Amino acid sequence: MKSKVNTFTWTIGGAAGDGIMVTGAMLAKYCTRAGLWTTDYAEYPSLIRGGHNVQVVQVDEEQIFEHDQGTEILVAINEETVRLHAASLSPGGALVYDSTRLTINPAMIGDRTDIVLVPVPLMDLALKNGGKDLMRNTVALGATLALLQAPRKLMDDIFQDTFGAKGQKVVDINVATCRAGYEHVQKLVKDFPWRIVPKENDQRMVIGGNDALSLGFIHGGLKFYAAYPMTPASSILISLAELAPTYKHITKHAEDEIAAVNLAIGASFAGVRAACGTSGGGFCLMTEGLGMAAITETPLVIVDAQRPGPATGLPTWTEQGDLRFVMHAGQGEFPRVIVAPADPTQAFQEAARSLHIAEHGQLPVIILTDKYLAESHWSTPMFDLTKLRVQRGGFVTAQEHGGGPWYQRYADTVTGITPRPIPGQSGGVFIANSDEHDAVGHANEESDNRVMQYRKRERKLEAVLSFLPPRLVHYGPDDADVTFVTWGSVTQSCKEAMRKLATMGIRANVLQVLYLLPFPVAEVQQFFRAAKKTILVENNGTAQLGGVLKEYADVTCNHQLLKNDGRPFWAEDIAAFAKGHM
Amino acid sequence: MKSKVNTFTWTIGGAAGDGIMVTGAMLAKYCTRAGLWTTDYAEYPSLIRGGHNVQVVQVDEEQIFEHDQGTEILVAINEETVRLHAASLSPGGALVYDSTRLTINPAMIGDRTDIVLVPVPLMDLALKNGGKDLMRNTVALGATLALLQAPRKLMDDIFQDTFGAKGQKVVDINVATCRAGYEHVQKLVKDFPWRIVPKENDQRMVIGGNDALSLGFIHGGLKFYAAYPMTPASSILISLAELAPTYKHITKHAEDEIAAVNLAIGASFAGVRAACGTSGGGFCLMTEGLGMAAITETPLVIVDAQRPGPATGLPTWTEQGDLRFVMHAGQGEFPRVIVAPADPTQAFQEAARSLHIAEHGQLPVIILTDKYLAESHWSTPMFDLTKLRVQRGGFVTAQEHGGGPWYQRYADTVTGITPRPIPGQSGGVFIANSDEHDAVGHANEESDNRVMQYRKRERKLEAVLSFLPPRLVHYGPDDADVTFVTWGSVTQSCKEAMRKLATMGIRANVLQVLYLLPFPVAEVQQFFRAAKKTILVENNGTAQLGGVLKEYADVTCNHQLLKNDGRPFWAEDIAAFAKGHM
Amino acid sequence: MQRPVKNPDFNSPHYPTWCPGCGDFGIWTALKNAMAELGWQPSDVLIVYGIGCSGNMANFVRTYGFHGLHGRALPVAIGAKLANKDLKIIVIGGDGDGYGEGGNHFLHALRGNVDITYIVHDNQVYGLTKGQMAPTTERGQKTSSTPEGVIDQPLNPVALAIAAGGSFVAQGFAGDTGQLTQLIKAAVDHPGFAHLNVLQPCVTFNQHNTYSWFYDRVYNLDGTGHDFSNKQEAFARALEWGEKIPTGILYREIRDTYEQDVPEMRTESLVKERLDNIDISGTLKQYT
Amino acid sequence: MQRPVKNPDFNSPHYPTWCPGCGDFGIWTALKNAMAELGWQPSDVLIVYGIGCSGNMANFVRTYGFHGLHGRALPVAIGAKLANKDLKIIVIGGDGDGYGEGGNHFLHALRGNVDITYIVHDNQVYGLTKGQMAPTTERGQKTSSTPEGVIDQPLNPVALAIAAGGSFVAQGFAGDTGQLTQLIKAAVDHPGFAHLNVLQPCVTFNQHNTYSWFYDRVYNLDGTGHDFSNKQEAFARALEWGEKIPTGILYREIRDTYEQDVPEMRTESLVKERLDNIDISGTLKQYT
Ligand SMILES: Cc1ncc(C[n+]2csc(CCOP(=O)(O)OP(=O)(O)O)c2C)c(N)n1
Ligand SMILES: Cc1ncc(C[n+]2csc(CCOP(=O)(O)OP(=O)(O)O)c2C)c(N)n1
Ligand code: SF4
Numbered sequence A, B: 001m002k003s004k005v006n007t008f009t010w011t012i013g014g015a016a017g018d019g020i021m022v023t024g025a026m027l028a029k030y031c032t033r034a035g036l037w038t039t040d041y042a043e044y045p046s047l048i049r050g051g052h053n054v055q056v057v058q059v060d061e062e063q064i065f066e067h068d069q070g071t072e073i074l075v076a077i078n079e080e081t082v083r084l085h086a087a088s089l090s091p092g093g094a095l096v097y098d099s100t101r102l103t104i105n106p107a108m109i110g111d112r113t114d115i116v117l118v119p120v121p122l123m124d125l126a127l128k129n130g131g132k133d134l135m136r137n138t139v140a141l142g143a144t145l146a147l148l149q150a151p152r153k154l155m156d157d158i159f160q161d162t163f164g165a166k167g168q169k170v171v172d173i174n175v176a177t178c179r180a181g182y183e184h185v186q187k188l189v190k191d192f193p194w195r196i197v198p199k200e201n202d203q204r205m206v207i208g209g210n211d212a213l214s215l216g217f218i219h220g221g222l223k224f225y226a227a228y229p230m231t232p233a234s235s236i237l238i239s240l241a242e243l244a245p246t247y248k249h250i251t252k253h254a255e256d257e258i259a260a261v262n263l264a265i266g267a268s269f270a271g272v273r274a275a276c277g278t279s280g281g282g283f284c285l286m287t288e289g290l291g292m293a294a295i296t297e298t299p300l301v302i303v304d305a306q307r308p309g310p311a312t313g314l315p316t317w318t319e320q321g322d323l324r325f326v327m328h329a330g331q332g333e334f335p336r337v338i339v340a341p342a343d344p345t346q347a348f349q350e351a352a353r354s355l356h357i358a359e360h361g362q363l364p365v366i367i368l369t370d371k372y373l374a375e376s377h378w379s380t381p382m383f384d385l386t387k388l389r390v391q392r393g394g395f396v397t398a399q400e401h402g403g404g405p406w407y408q409r410y411a412d413t414v415t416g417i418t419p420r421p422i423p424g425q426s427g428g429v430f431i432a433n434s435d436e437h438d439a440v441g442h443a444n445e446e447s448d449n450r451v452m453q454y455r456k457r458e459r460k461l462e463a464v465l466s467f468l469p470p471r472l473v474h475y476g477p478d479d480a481d482v483t484f485v486t487w488g489s490v491t492q493s494c495k496e497a498m499r500k501l502a503t504m505g506i507r508a509n510v511l512q513v514l515y516l517l518p519f520p521v522a523e524v525q526q527f528f529r530a531a532k533k534t535i536l537v538e539n540n541g542t543a544q545l546g547g548v549l550k551e552y553a554d555v556t557c558n559h560q561l562l563k564n565d566g567r568p569f570w571a572e573d574i575a576a577f578a579k580g581h582m
Numbered sequence C, D: 001m002q003r004p005v006k007n008p009d010f011n012s013p014h015y016p017t018w019c020p021g022c023g024d025f026g027i028w029t030a031l032k033n034a035m036a037e038l039g040w041q042p043s044d045v046l047i048v049y050g051i052g053c054s055g056n057m058a059n060f061v062r063t064y065g066f067h068g069l070h071g072r073a074l075p076v077a078i079g080a081k082l083a084n085k086d087l088k089i090i091v092i093g094g095d096g097d098g099y100g101e102g103g104n105h106f107l108h109a110l111r112g113n114v115d116i117t118y119i120v121h122d123n124q125v126y127g128l129t130k131g132q133m134a135p136t137t138e139r140g141q142k143t144s145s146t147p148e149g150v151i152d153q154p155l156n157p158v159a160l161a162i163a164a165g166g167s168f169v170a171q172g173f174a175g176d177t178g179q180l181t182q183l184i185k186a187a188v189d190h191p192g193f194a195h196l197n198v199l200q201p202c203v204t205f206n207q208h209n210t211y212s213w214f215y216d217r218v219y220n221l222d223g224t225g226h227d228f229s230n231k232q233e234a235f236a237r238a239l240e241w242g243e244k245i246p247t248g249i250l251y252r253e254i255r256d257t258y259e260q261d262v263p264e265m266r267t268e269s270l271v272k273e274r275l276d277n278i279d280i281s282g283t284l285k286q287y288t
């Protein structure tokens, strides 16, 4: 049984175009400023209008990783929300609905009598208080805070910080519409059992995977980002474009993904840190470029924000279906690094680090995320900006460069890494060649040269190890009875399941494979030797990590739990599965 | 020690543009008509002119699979050939060279005295007998036949059959230039130990992988082929284009590979058997289309003729670097069939079959070849045209179709395969949708529907098993002391190695994984249980099949022999490796 | 004999999910009207759709349909036409879809002249992905992917189509479904590749090129004495964008369709070919 | 001060492997001449090459080079220019490479107007892959991929470039290295994207568009009174192909380059930016 102070789930539903997403973000910010932890998640179809949108915000005093299936407050902007989600209300929970547009009858709520109906004329109050129709969401926010008996002042500060730049008028309208909802509900409901009691705490952010990743890129010295919009990667382009004037980098919305990857390679070749990003469909078009980055030894970072495939698939949903694809994408054989962050902090750190790895290792790095991580948000401790500061590397100085005529840019070296001049730098020149080439880059088809160059490239994977953090991340107690083995955003669900199991008295822990390539064979084997019972959890249908574990480390998990319907896991389901297999 | 009758290696070398390839083809045809077995192999750089080209023809009384390292006759059109290849001449072998252009000094041939120098004024004789300069190759052919004391008449017949359509004049010039070379050498060398003694035998062809594959497509009912030229796949497009008027299919040289795959999908959707082909770089651009064929359940065959990567790599050389790539190409998870023929007969059969599998299984089939198979030729028994004749399937008849308004083209079925109407057919309509969809093809994002459609697609892989031949092919004795485990064209090298080991008294056999997906797990495991010692042989650097064997079947070979310098294996090296590990 | 069809016969059970007021509604209406006026049955026609708000029309029209990849509708349609030349084929795409991601196919389809109709919803923005720059977005416009304003000069689809060898190039406006219906019919009737660029207000993400913006500018070429057989004149008209924007047929040229010039397509459709009597033994002989 | 450079200073140790008589030799010569006349040092310039006989030039010229993927030279070059606007960048490609595989990049580069020079070896055939149809191959030509003759209407690169918004569109001929040298210099001097289509005889695979075929047809626009600032006139000239084929500058328009309009590029090149003082704490605050 949940505590009723500072622990609840809040859900809002409406049509696409109703603008509900912003509301959840505001509530999450509120709770985070109130010293609590939040996570939120949104579902929406690949339509601009008409489809059903829903957003869930989970709040807790402890750090949480995933939202629950049930909800304590449901805000219904339209009737469909009531029909679809009323059943998920906890006993005693509240249904806040727009009484300007809706009348609730018992059938709509499955004849439930154990919930509180909270009619609020959302639209009326919005319009009356100077807002446009989308401001009904702000009324709902006020209503929510009133239910939770939470101080309004904290919200007003947020309005000030968020809209201050747009002028006092905008702030005032927000404050007024929020207050209208607040006061309306204060009169209506007095003793709602769930409450917010603000706490003192360290400053935290509410941030999503894509924004964290974008900021990681900037912190890591990104100067060039090329992309073609594709859900769920689009917002990286958009955030970076917005921040371009501040941090003086360039974003380029390219004509297609082929251009995007080649643009990034060109910029990187010219000497800046560069990346590109897309989802699986666009990644298909980048695979040839990936190989070119490898053979020309040009640093490159590619983000693949996964969504369910094949083809257009389920554009606005989540899946981990591309692991094997990105591991093997591109003709021929060449080294690459693959990292799959699980949460905003990792997204930030690994994005920053990816630029370092790519530049120093002169090879492609792929950051594998998914819609769940990309577009959900979590209360997150402030990023440590003293870490992962830019250190350039892999360049030849003007002195070392030599007068030419040629520079041996692809000469063999112990590490496989050969320093490169910036094109335009006075001295010997070289050719970056997508053909197999000799030391200065001229096409060369000799057997010995080919083998040398292949080995030089492969060898860099060892050198790169020194730039990597531990490739496995463990969460929870060492001596657990059950271990969840997973990767990417599913780690969040597993961590939440671990929390849930702890309350049932089951000791669980989580093993996240953070770096998929170079695969941490020895570390995995060591971990598996110690683990009592392992459960593989993946958001796909074919257990791709499972196959990799077998192929590389010769280990197999005792059980596996897969899901590939476009939805992230429910921590409850993972916990129940584990319990059922104890 | 080789027998000297009907067993020899012949090598010719010249610059790109010297037109040497045709000569080897003629010699192979000659020997095959003479009742012998041949195989030939060519090396040439990615240049139109100037680079060094070499072609080897191997001849034997028994069926052979690969050429040897040494040669008995070397025809040198230019000096570079002498410098590069004289060392490979067997003691007693002959160096035929163009005395119009070359003078041989001892240094050029490494001071060898154990070889016969055969100066022939190739160019002079060509011009004198009415030919242009490229006809010097025909003079060389005559010289070769004279050395081997082989009847000229058989060659004259070949000229007649090959050039008859171009007019008697062309035939006559060929006959005359060939005779000139013949008579010149007849006077010069009398007792060359290697000889051709024609035998009676079944009719055989000399055919390469690409031509065999193209003919398999035609036999299998191909009506549409789209491609963008890329070595070593280009000649499929060219052969099919040449044969279009005869067999009434269409070939389309598309603007790029993305167009090629989408054109093939469109044609297939419209109801004809369709394919496209490329090498790895172009395959990159087809990967998104691959997934679309899968989700729309449109039959599709793609040929990936591998060459060494990454990127442009070594365009005219050979490698097996794309196995894992084609296994996992495309975002998301979907079923596909992958077949890797080893020789022209398999290329023919599996090309024909691929169209059957794709059409009946309504899924994509990938044919994985490589430059060695695609562009080398082997004496090959006549294809059995009574087998693999077209049987259409997977369509709904006009009666079954129903009047509409909608046809449930994606309704779930036991096998996962749902019959489809040809668009334009009167009756209920449907949408082929790259979005996840419901039974009539409308976009559908529901969880249950997604899972149902995913499973329906995956289930087809089981249904498809009934269309497949045995997925493993064994060669040699059952109770061998050593087994080569391999795939694709390397099978040829392994078979040749097996022949060589037999002469050393070592019993070897070969296991070819013909179908890589669906992977024959049980068959592989059974085979490995019986095998004494296994050696994995792959033409790549990372043992990709080895990884697949481990992942899918949990088996590991005792040893592995890899090569990735762009050259095919030498059977001698494989045999020696095996011997060294006995 | 099948009964005559009307616009609603082409409706699917799903009512469009476009934003109220979206120009896509006008194109949807005109398309169905045109098909009805042409007397087509739903099963006579294949519509190939790209990915975008435009392509979402796949769910709202009842005919055979193929909802392909973003940017790749054209080659699917061309492949289908080459396989079955008797099939009526229309392609629906977006400006991002067709001129951005799919620009290369557009370029080459114009030269190829396969007999299909290509209707592009030119809303000068990426609708479905929520408002990024499209190839036709005007310079200086602020979009989510170009918050500091678009730098590239906009692509002029009709001028490009004329220069690239298009045999039928027309422009319609989603706000004039009457004219648009007639243009679709003319495009369909044209023997060869017909390109119809439709000016389509996106009420959600393009606040610049609105209905009223267009109403102030569009004029019908029909009646102006425009000679659409004159390439120079057509090009001059095509360049008009600003005060005046032409609609109607800009350029038309009757030349062989691709199908007419493929020897293998001269007789019946490939899809009707028998496959049970193939005999390659003649070709095999050449290898002996 | 560096010493003055001459054509041979741009030679690599590898002498070209093109077929004797190939038009690529003329372009190679003109390119080196132009760079020498411009006073460039080999290390001042980046040449980005596509894949083809044309792109093989990567092995024969001494400057910084990037030999990219088939069809993808342009985006690499544009990326490099945006990263380092001080770098002089020339792109060398083939007609298959640039107008076929890479057509979409060409289309959008013209609009974007990044300040680079694009030289296309237009030999109307695929040379390196041995003689298949190119987008510029004339109708009816028999090539290995079209043994029954090309059906598609050939692409007219210069007409297309003008229509797509190119700010500098010129045509040269590999048989006139003098003029070609001057055209390359003019293209390089043009502020913005300069497109130079070079008519290039392929002596091995194109027996139709030979040197003499061109000598009979090409004429220099310079001196004809052609007004290259007039788009209509330029378009009319661009369409000429047959009896007369124009060489010289067809169209030129001075407008902002892409670089000039990117606020982040107004000061120094990105590649010169310091990276050790990045501080995102201000942005982080907005998330609290
Ligand atoms: C390969 C690929 N890249 C990107 C996307 C994402 N995407 C879907 S629709 C769209 C753009 C839509 O714009 P437009 O084509 O103009 O159509 P509209 O929505 O405006 O009608 C994009 C970028 C995709 N589905 N596939
Ligand atoms: C993705 C990809 N597709 C195809 C090829 C094969 N290929 C190499 S060069 C070439 C065409 C060359 O023609 P063009 O660009 O006109 O150059 P040219 O040789 O005539 O100078 C092709 C198709 C490739 N390297 N990569
Ligand atoms: S976003 Fe624009 S194009 Fe898309 S449905 Fe809405 S108004 Fe129409």
Ligand code: SF4
Pocket: B048, B049, D017, D018, D019, D021, D022, D023, D024, D053, D054, D123, D127, D128, D201, D202, D203, D204, D205
């Ligand atoms: S094939 Fe043609 S383009 Fe290539 S080098 Fe020879 S002549 Fe030149």
Ligand SMILES: [Mg+2]
Pocket: C052, C094, C095, C096, C121, C122, C123, C124, C125, C126, C127, C134
């Ligand atoms: Mg659009």
Ligand SMILES: [Mg+2]
Pocket: D052, D094, D095, D096, D121, D122, D123, D124, D125, D126, D127, D134
């Ligand atoms: Mg060319």
